[in-house]
Amino acid sequence: MANWKLTVEYDGTRYYGWQEQKNSRTVAGELRAAAEGLLSGPVEINGAGRTDAGVHALGQVVRLRTGSPRKRTEILHGLNDRLPPDINVVKVEEAHPAFDPRRDTVARYYLYQISTRRTAFAKRFVWWVKDRLDAPAMKRATQSLPGRHDFWRFCDKRTGEGSTIVVVNDVEFSRDGDLLLVRIGASHFLWKMVRRVVGALVEVGRGSLTVEEFDGLVDSPGKAASSFDIAAHTAPPSGLFLERVVYDENEKPGPLAAAFPVRRF
Secondary structure, three states: OEEEEEEEEEOHHHOOOOOOEOOEOOHHHHHHHHHHHHHOOOEEEEEOOOOOOOOEEEEEEEEEEEOOOOOHHHHHHHHHHHOOOOEEEEEEEEOOOOOOOOOOOOEEEEEEEEEOOOOOOOHHHOEEOOOOOOHHHHHHHHOOOOEEEEOHHHOOOOOOOOOOEEEEEEEEEEEEOOEEEEEEEEOOOOOOHHHHHHHHHHHHHHOOOOHHHHHHHHHOOOOOOOOOOOHHHOOOHHHEEEEEEEOOOOOOOOOOOOOOOOOOO
């Protein structure tokens, strides 16, 4: 069996998430169809993360396992020739037979883009918030996120999902043109966790939630800690990107920058 490590980028707007599902168009389903067409037989496809419907990726990592030998360049160009234009294989590398793109991950980084103005070109890749936002307050609120926390308030648990404790390695917040950027790096992520964190941060920016109240949502284990409805303020998927998947503890995600800049006027 040949094992390949693929780095894939995609615009998730038209897809019902990464994971294959019956009667739904997904990124993994499109990749499988392209691979089976190229390799003339069944393949195994496993991704590093399950992005939700409408969520994008700059660096999804995929293991492709096949019994049909090919050269690296044949895999790269053959897949891209068969994939739709909103899915692209950026890199193809040989992988160890034991490589598991999900279990071998050291950290994943998600990027969220909030636009402070209406944009004609980047609307599929941002959340446009019409209200004026207090960016310094939002940045202060992010300081409570790094560390080991129980994020049960910020997730929508799937059936059978285990612990809601997540170790957040790093959080960055900055402005890039007319965008506010939030990058979160963690050992793993819970379903809808990043979108709900961003949604709460925007409420801090609007002034309807204080920095101290946000801190309490992160650190308080009791159900009575706050009446704030986190689920009702879940950020839309359009602004979210799986930015990078890291397999080496010494590897860094690089400078925080917009995936699709929105020029500031």
